[in-house]
Structures are given as structure tokens and as C-alpha cells.
Amino acid sequence: MAGGRPAELNATAASLLGFLHEGPMTGWDLVATAQRRIGDFWSLTQSQVYRELSGMAGAGLVEAGERGARDRRPYRLTEAGRRAFAAWIARPPGPETIRFPLLLTVLFGGHVPPERLAEFMATHRKVHAERLEEYERRLAEGVPDRYGAATLDFGLRYERAVLEWFDGLAAGDLPLC
Amino acid sequence: MAGGRPAELNATAASLLGFLHEGPMTGWDLVATAQRRIGDFWSLTQSQVYRELSGMAGAGLVEAGERGARDRRPYRLTEAGRRAFAAWIARPPGPETIRFPLLLTVLFGGHVPPERLAEFMATHRKVHAERLEEYERRLAEGVPDRYGAATLDFGLRYERAVLEWFDGLAAGDLPLC
DNA sequence: TGGTACATGTAACATGTTACATGATTAG
């Protein structure tokens, strides 16, 4: 995304444009916003955000404003950016990808001492339990909009399913937790 | 992974080594095996497999045998490969990453005409329903080992949770299915 | 004999990750 061509937005860049519909934001703000609002089902890093922003600035999809305090540099959506976002979101979303290293460890579990496997499982179970609690907290605090509610609902169901998986294994025949 | 150093295996390469414990295999076979056994929670492509194989061959973790019919080139695990795999699997597995484009579309659902969103949801629901059926078929056909059973169980629970999410939304307040 | 499935591989590019360098501002 250097020259200026439309060049098919990627989902990460498109999401940044999505957030910029709510008003100008700096890279820093976008990182925080994205992590809070889509971070649970779309991973991204700070350096990616800056890269996409400068790429999109080069392509004319966003425009950098004056630097403010602490060098904050706000980006705002251009008309071209708005169109690019609209074109992106009108396309059918692709299939999801999950990459779950723990499941690899489980699949090759025959190569792991049972107590070590149990340790791994316990650690991960804890992470998921905390994530579920966090989601429940957000639910209790009240949800922004119906769309945010829908994605939160996904997270709740996902984490519950994962916890049930852990507990089912512990109760069953894999050495666990 | 060019030189010869141990150089920290990645999960994809390590999984290939894991499969090679069951005997020598060609790149082609490894692609098929990996897609069947870990493809549901660890995506990989053909060209990645060949790249990792030649990298690992350079690092001495696998050795290519004589080319057979149809240019088939079997790779077998070396002692160094066995050790590298053991070192990899002894490390605590990292956190999982989910990247679910449909959820992005849902989060930005305000920018999508309701009937189009419903169309996307219906398409994805169908994919997940079919995946669940496929997993149930595998379960009915009988499972290879307890570890494979555990990962299959995860898949079943995941797909059921996703379907319940779709159906919950359809019954609730998002325009759907 | 022609199409399909098998089989290997490269090239080019896009995306993701980690580490680092630099400096401003604020809170204690």
C-alpha cells in the first residue's frame, strides 16, 4: 500500500478506517481502540497499526493532521477512505482462522509427561476463566451497541465452551488440571 | 532456518517433526496429514510445508531420502530433529489467536444493509453446520487415540457454541439468517 | 489420448512479530 492505487484493503487496515468514522484519532488511540473493541477476535500490534496508517496516508485513504501535544498526530478519514471502507465491508467476510498451540500440544500429548500436560492445561484454563470473567464484567457494565453486544456474546459463548472442554477432559480420560 | 543452528522451532515446523515420528513421509503426505489432523486448529499451506522441510533439512533436523516414483521424496526424522521436537513440546504452548472476519463485519454492522448482513450470517452458519456434521461423522467412525479424541472434542464444542451464537442472534435482535 | 490427481518446487508479495531508538509529559 504505497503508490496510491485502491489495492484491496486488508481487514486490519479496514478496521482502522472503521474506527476513524467515529472521528480523527492518533495511532496510539487506534491501537487502544482496536485492542479493546476487536482485539478479542482480531489480533493486531502497534507497529502494524503505524504501518497501515502510513500506507493508507500514502494511498490517500487517511490524512494526518497537525502534531499536537506529545507529538500526537491525529489521522482523519478522507472521502477515498470512506469509499474504500464501504467497498471492503460490502465483500463477504472470509473464513475464520484459529491457531491454538495448546491443541497441538494435546494432539502430540503422547510426547509430554502427563503432569506437564496437566500443568499446561491448568495454566490455559485459568486464562480462559479470567477472560470469561472479564466478558461477564463488560456485560454487567452494559454494552455500547447491538453490534458490540453480538461480538461480546460470541466471546462469552466461546469462553464457556472452552471451559467446558477443559472440565470435560479433566472429568474424563486425559490427565488434567 | 538456513544455517544449521538450533534456532527455535516454530509450531508449524515442530508439527511436521511430530508427524515424522510415525515414519518417513513426503512433503505431499505431510500436507495431507497435517491438514487432516491439525488443520482444524492450525492452518498451514503446501508451500509453507515445503519451505519448512527444506529449512529443516538444511538445519539437519530431517533428511531427504531417494526420490521414488513420481519424484516422491521421503523425509525422515534425524536424531537432531527428535531432540528439537522434544525441546519444542516441552515449552509451554502460547496463547491462541482467533481471526474471525465475520465478527469484524458484525462489529461494523451499522455500515452494512441488514439483508446483506443476514446473507453473510447465513453463509457462515452453513459452513459451521457442515463442519459440525463432519466432526460428528468422525466421532461416529471412531477416533484414533485419546489425544485425537480430545482435539476432536474441542472442535465439536466450538462448532456447537458458534451455531448457538448464530441461532441466539437470529432469535434475538440482530437481523439474521 | 486426454483429463485428473499426484508431486515438487519457486517467486513475489503481504502480513505479523520483536526489538529497539527516541523523546515528551505527568505524577509522585
Add this chain to the structure above:
DNA sequence: CTAATCATGTAACATGTTACATGTACCA
């Protein structure tokens, strides 16, 4: 004054994706 946090960015590298080029063997 000093440590933590805010803020931007680059560099280097690892990984993932897509497209293509090449050829073999089987089967109808």
C-alpha cells in the same frame, strides 16, 4: 528529579498467501 506512561516510528526478520511453472502417472 525521576520513574512511569504516553507517543511515534524504524529495522530486521519470520511467517503466511497466492500464483505460477513443471512434470508424472493413472484411469476412463
